[in-house]
Amino acid sequence: MAQTVRHAGATGAPAGTEQVRRQNTGLVLRSLRADGPATRTELARRTGLAKATIGTIVAELETGRAVTEGDATSPSVSSGRGRPGRPVTLAGESIIGLGLEVNVDYVAAVAIDLAGRVTVVETRSVATAGQPPSTRELVELATDVRSSLIADGRTVVSATVAVPGLVAHDGRTVSWAPNLGWDGREVAAELEEAFDGDCPTTVDNDANCAALAEASHGVATDVDDSLYLTGTIGIGAGIVRDGAIVRGGSGFAGEVGHMPVGDPAALCGCGRLGCWEASVGLRAMLAAVRLDEHATPLRTAMAVAERAATDERTRAALEVLGLDLGRGLATLAAILDPSAIVLGGYFVPLGEYVVPAARSVLAERLPTAELHLPEIRLSSLGIHAAALGAAEHALTDVFTGAVTLSPTA
Structure with a gap:
């Protein structure tokens, strides 16, 4: 059986009625995704919707193969007095x-x-x-x-x-x-x-996108406020506040790679001098350790990490990069006050060489460090986070x- 995707306004129902129905359906889906399977009674309690409304929504979602409801052979879930209910589970494999x-x-x-x-x-x-x-x-x-x-x-x-x-x-x-x-x-x-x-x-x-992935699948699932930093040729930030992306007035929040906190003599890809990514971006790192770029940032960083394990000059260059990284992070943390800072991309394989220096600068330069020092975490999602x-x-x-x-x- 195939499926048809209908966008808002594609039915003949009155606009108000159709909008409410869609909103209620979305509410049920979000509850199942965030909090797991539940009986119809439990879903009514979670969402505040009437049990009859929940019944209608569950039936429609089951027909659309978005959910499954336990049959007679499925484990039952107690929802208080009366017979145990059957769990509704988010499916949607198709x-x-x-x-x-x-x-x-x-x-x-x-x-x-x-x-x-x-x-x-x-x-x-x-x-x-x-x-x-x-x-x-x-x-x-x-x-x-x-x-x-x-x-x-x-x-x-x-x-x-x-x-x-x-x-x-x-x-x-x-x-x-x-x-x-x-x-x-x-x-x-x-x-x-x-x-x-x-x-x-x-x-x-x-x-x-990467910040959203870390907040839903990665190392930032336990906090509501986090800062994600890309580690590719360019450096950008994703800001998550209360589980949602912060976009700013023009939608451009997070263009931190072009903050003027880098080496003032370093030329950035944007044509300006002194951008942060000109000091801590992938190619800046490669120039510092004198290695060529590989097929992807991850493979490149793995090659650098392999050399750093036996080469003191490479480790020293990465420590300097970590200090530059920490200076920028301190500026961002002072403004945004994240609970966690997640480093992605090429930073991950080089974490043991870069993070200690970045952490020390963050603790030294962040005015509120004694009250709250954001934890620096390495992405668990690899190059596919975005x-x-x-x-x-x-x-x-x-x-x-x-x-x-x-x-x-």
């Missing part, structure tokens, strides 16, 4: 969000189902020979992965692309990505055309009730 990432030297794809299970992970190197990357490799990867999912009986609800740069308010256009050489590129439209108009696509900043967060973003409309999943013959 409902997919597709996350994509494009960077200077690689493209990546991650697909997750409605329950947050990862079904596809793929990375491809991009050889640009010193030229700005095109979208050709991204489009090829996206269409290959989507076609494979569809052939496997899955429904790709939507796609989100993570990019290392500023994204316009429309969530579709890359306003400025200096490391990609993109300015005003309509990435979402290009992908939707490749998808034959059957998969709505949005664009978001890579650090925002694509994973993009996949979560792609399912947003399902969890808000903006789309309805209906079975078709």
Whole structure:
């Protein structure tokens, strides 16, 4: 049985009634995702909805294969007086969000189902020979992965692309990505055309996506406020406050790589001097340790870590990088007061050489260090963090009730 994805406004029901129904459906889905299986009675208690409303929603979601409700052979759940109830469980193996990432030297794809299970992970190197990357490799990867999912009986609800740069308010256009050489590129439209108009696509900043992934799947699941720092050629930050991404007035919050806190003589890819990423970005690190770049930031960092294990000069260079990293983190922590700072990308394999120096500077320079010192954590999600967060973003409309999943013959 296939599925049809209907977006808001696609039915003939009165706008108010349809909107309330969608919002209630999204509320139930979010409860099941956040707090796990529950009986109809328990769902009514969690959401504040009437039990009859819960019954209608569960029946619709079960028909759309988004949930399953335990049968006579399933373990029962006690919900107080009366007969034990049957647990409603988020299923949705066939409902997919597709996350994509494009960077200077690689493209990546991650697909997750409605329950947050990862079904596809793929990375491809991009050889640009010193030229700005095109979208050709991204489009090829996206269409290959989507076609494979569809052939496997899955429904790709939507796609989100993570990019290392500023994204316009429309969530579709890359306003400025200096490391990609993109300015005003309509990435979402290009992908939707490749998808034959059957998969709505949005664009978001890579650090925002990675921060969302860490908050939902990684090392920041236990805190409400965190700061994620990318570790690629560019340096960006994703800010999570009360479980949601902080975007700022223009949607550009987190462009920390271009803070003027780096070496004032270092030339950045944006054309300015003294940007932080010109001191702590991937290529700055490679110049400091005098090694060539490998296929991906992760492989590059692993090669550097291997040398650092036996080479004192490499360790010394990484310690200096850690000091520069700590200075920028102290500035950010003083402003944002995160509970945890998560380092991603190339920082992860080099953590033992970089983090101690960064932590010491953070403790020394943060005015509130004696009262609260944010813990520096290493990402557990690897190079696919941004694509994973993009996949979560792609399912947003399902969890808000903006789309309805209906079975078709």
